[in-house]
Structure formats: C-alpha cells, structure tokens
Amino acid sequence: MYQVLENRIRETLAQFLRERYGIDVSIATSRPPKTDLGEIATPVCFELARRLRRAPRQLAEEIAPLLPPIPGVERWTVAGGGYLNAYLDRAAFFRDASLAGAAARAPHPEAPKIVVEHTNINPNKAAHIGHLRNAVLGDTFVRLLRHTGHRVEVQNYIDNTGVQVADVVVGFLHLENRRVEDVRQLAAQPKFDFYCWDLYARVTQFFEEDPARVELRNRTLKAIEEGYGIEAELAELIATAIVRCHLRTMERIGVEYDLLPRESEILRLKFWDAAFALLQQRGAVVYATSGKNAGCWVMPLSEADEATAAPEAKILVRSNGTVTYVGKDIAYQLWKFGLLDRDFAYRRFHTHPSGHTVWITASEAGEPDAPRFGRAAQVFNVIDSRQSYLQNIVAAGLRALGYHEQAERSVHFAYEMVALSPRCAEELGYPLSEEERRRAHVEVSGRRGTGVKADDLLDRLEARARAEVDARHPDDPDAERAARAHAIAVSALRYYLLKYARNTVVAFDFKDALSFEGETGPYCQYAVVRARNIFRKWAAQPTHSATAADGRLEVSLTPEQAARFLAPPEGNEFWELVLLAGSLDAAVEAAVVAQEPAFVAKYAFQLAQAFNNFYHRHHILTEADAARQAFLLMLTSLAMQQLEAALVLLGIEAPEKM
C-alpha cells in the first residue's frame, strides 16, 4: 500500500514541477524520522533550488499549497530546510491496506521469462552451509520475483562429468576397490552423500601422498566425459544418487526446482560445438600459434597492448582439444537465452512434496509433453562472489558474439561465502594456528572434508526446536510437535542465512544459528502465533463463533471510529503499526530492485517487533469498549496477514502453536 502512495506522490509531483517550472526531475522519497513529520517526504526542493537558483525552503512553501489533491494524502507541510512532507489519510490507508491484503500479482503467461540458476552443488558429496546460503538466497529471490508478477524458471545445474565426481569415482575404484554393484548398494543407502563426503576427503589425501596418482584422475575424467567404461557408469550412478540426496536436503527447507540441466548433455548434444562454431564465425576466438597459450583456442579479453606484448586472453579449448569450464558455461548461457541452435531432451526426474515436477535433461528419448525450457529474457546466476571473474568472462563471451543485450541481462547474483567463526571451527575439531584464531572467520574446504553439513545442521536445529516445543506443549500429538519443530528449525535457518546482506561474509557460528530469540525466524513466527491465539480465543467466545467460522474477521467499525482511534497523539502508536504493516509492497519492491532478499527479512523482523510491542501494551480480549476492541482486532488482523505474507516470501511458515 505504501508503495502505491509513494508512486502517486512521485507522479503528481513530477507532473506539477514539469508544468509549473518546466523542469524534469526524478522525485526521491523517504520516510521522515518521526510520524509527527508525516509519512512520505521528498527533498526535491533542494534539487530544484540548485536548478532555479532559489532558496529551497522558499520553493517548498510556494509549492505546498499549490499541489493538486492526491487520493490518500491529507495535507502537505514544509519541514526542515525545505522538505515537502505528505501526511496520509490514516483511516483511508488502514482501510485500503486491510482490503488489499498481500496477494501476489499473477504472472502473465506470455510475460518475458526470467531464469534463475541456483544451488549447483557438485554431485559428489553432501550439501554444506555454503550451499544452503546459495539455495536460500536463490529460492527467496525467486519467490520475490514471482510475487511481483514475473514468470520464473528455476534451474539447478548439475556438473555430473567434472573433476569432483571423477575424484569420488577414483576413490571407489582405487581406494576401496569397489565393483559397480557395491557402489549401487551403497548409493541406495540414505546417507550416501555423507559417505562420499568422507571418501572425497580421503581421495584428496590420496592424491597428495603421491602426485603421480593424478594421472588416475585424468584418465577417469576423460572416460567420464566421453561416456565409456566402468568409470562413466559409476559417475552416472553416483551423481544421480547424490542429486537425489541434495533434492531431499533442499526439500527440508522448502526449496524446489523446475529443471536440472546436466553437463553430460551439454557434452553429448555437442552444445559446445554449436557455440564454438558461432564464436569462430564471429571472430570471438582465435587460435594461438605462439606464446604460453600455443595450441589453444582463446578468447581475447583486451586489446593487444604494445607495452606488455601479451594481451589478456582466456583459454576456451585446451591444446589437447578439450573444452574448459568457461567454454561450456558460455554454451550453457547461450542456450538459456535461446541463442543456441539446439535444445536438450527432457525427462521427468522427481516430484516435489508440493506436487511440482522437476525435469532433468537427457540426450535422447525425451518425454513429448515437456515444457519449453530456456529462451529467457533475463538470467540470474546465483553463484558466490569468488566466481565473479568467470562470470564476467561468460558475459564477455556473449558480447564478443554481438549479444550485447543478453550480456547486459546476464546477472551474476553474487554473494559472499559462508566461513566458520574460529570458535566454531575449533568446536568441530579443526586445528587452528594462532594466526587463524585471531581472524574473523576461517574458510572451509569440501576437498578436505571440513565444514558443516546441511543435514547435520538441520538435525540439530530440529532437535533444539523439538525440545522447546515439548517443554511448552507436552500433551500435543507427536506428529504435530514434530511438524512445528520442523517449521521452527527451517525458519531459524532461513532467517539466519537471509538477514545478512549478500556482500557480507557469514562467519557461521552455532550459537547464532541455533538461536530462537532476538532477530531470528522463530521470533517472527512467534508474533504470528500470538496474533492467531487472539483470534482463536476470540472466535471461541459464543457470541463470535458464528462470524469467525469462515476465518474472516467480521467486526463493525465505522470509518469515523477508525479515524478517531488513529488520530494523533493517542493514535500515533497504532498508526505506526498500520503504516509498517502496509509497507510490505515497498519492502518487496526494494528487495527486487536491489536484488537483496535481506530487505524483506529485515522488514519482517521490524513488523514482528512492532506487533509484539503492540501486543504487550494492549490487551484485546478484555477490552471493554466494543468499538475499540473491533479496531484492535482489525489492526491485529492486518499486521498478522502482512507478516505471514512476508514470511512466506522468505520461505517461512508460522505454525499454529509454538
């Protein structure tokens, strides 16, 4: 609702200034520090003052009385050195916000498609907290985009033919001397991803002990890429089993996908050949005949500099003819935009708990009723910021092909890594040097098997939540308590990963992550539960049960009464809650524009905090004045609805009881 008012004010003001002063200026708006000063302010007169060479305060005083009426705006004042401050019609805002609710905008079926690629875990070991941050950020951003009416396709890229899978294959074959059948049995076990986590770390050690063993990896990788022998068979087996483990893990926190594109198909269907032909055709790659890159196909990244003699270039095809990761990524990015003259075949792979189907790519025999994947108008790649160099090269590749618009619309949705706080690393038994102990954080290494596994963390969160739930509601059915503990655990985890801005390194710490108090997901859920309790008890009163049976709040309150309860000064505290509750749309829009899901997390917490404060000060069920009680109920309803909606966008569900 707030955003609607903001837009009205911006448009009206811009038009007014154009007509009266002949000036085109973008109108910035902000929230005044206190509601005494109004609800929406603009410093536009300062900008105007510069252009017209007049005093800002004088201009503001001249403009304020002349502004045309704006629906929802009661009056204007001039404040400070020349702010124009709008005072909203409180009762109208309350009514409109309550009526508008928090419904998502329906996407147009023909709207341009946005592809969001996230998760992308190497299918050779269990997921860890770093992967959780990726998935939670990506998933939340997808929810925000869909809520604002965008058509979104979620892709989770599976690098099933890479070095990491090859290493685990080497582990099974040469470290453990397993046969395919042995591995097949292991892969059917529930914690196969944990098994591979340890094996992968052992393989890393195995290579370090004797560098000559790397040859094993190279042979294995080649067999996997070309798809022959026991190695390829094992790689397929392992990667598919691990992908299923990852999907299970992500389903625990409410993350779902549309498509799993696999590297094996990019190879088999010769996506690279098509991309390479394009790159050659348009002169975007050159064959190096001399220098350190002799024998390779490279993409020049800068003009040859006479001073340095060696222009910057990225190798796309190695001298042995194999394609680098970036090369394959360029091909994949081209496919996402529908710029590659080929497509995958698709098969159903899995059904999420919601009933949604996840598709996987195939090289042949696709199912005929598969949706049309790819052909995006915009692509977000959720990848940690350590890969920004490579993401830039992918975009440079598109530009080199002349696809400037698609390069612009290739967004690296970057976020900083999740490391461990030194305390946490020591808790986990990793030895630290004196120097590391003084650091803000220490990096984990999947290669060495250090880090916090996603499922372990979730188990701990659920156990902790379960203990809290059991202490409060020992007599409730077991299944209900388990479901609530799960909802609380998910909320704690998702909020913890979403409250940090993307460019903040998260120094993971069990104490913070396992907390259910203060700025946490459970705190936000608790506010919703408190509101629900009020309605449950209110509806249980004999005189109300009839009206509340359909879940809708039916109380009688005239606009005049609402206006009276919201009037300053006594009504200010209510008005501030109304205003905040009515600002979800503005928070979501800001989050989408800035690509920063943390904005919505912060908003949810603020609203929960404001509601808890209100809850504490006003006892609704014992309110004697019927009109006042009706008002308080409506206010509670508004705050609850908006908070619930904000939480759903964060992937958090409030349980009935806590």
Add this chain to the structure above:
RNA sequence: GCGCCCGUAGCUCAGUUGGAUAGAGCGUCUGCCUUCUAAGCAGAGGGUCGGGGGUUCGAGUCCCUCCGGGCGCGCCA
C-alpha cells in the same frame, strides 16, 4: 602486481538513487509472568561511522589517498 568486496557500539550486523537527532540483535545491568503463550516487553549503558583530504546547502553513503582485512586473477571447476 592487477581486479572485486569489506572496515559503523564490547561482539555480529542494518543503514534503499547523498537528506532531518546513525539503528537493531547478542552480551552486560535493572525491572515486568494469578492476564490474548516470557521464543516476549520496558529501561540503562555503550559511537572521533578505520585515518586524512576533497566535492556541496547537506557525506556513514560520492571522489582521491593512506592504513587494516577478505576473496579472486590456472591448458581446475
């Protein structure tokens, strides 16, 4: 060496195209449960926004510079 990011309260972090008196959580201390659930609320204390210079009506925010820290820069992915 080059590139990107960060430096705000004891700790962890917000601070939306530059805007009004810089905020929150945790921790510390003090109060509040016969009340709609205390996973809560209220209060106290805590700041040269890393240092210096500049831009302007106005800088935590933009520019320059220095200091400190993180991450990249491979015929790995």
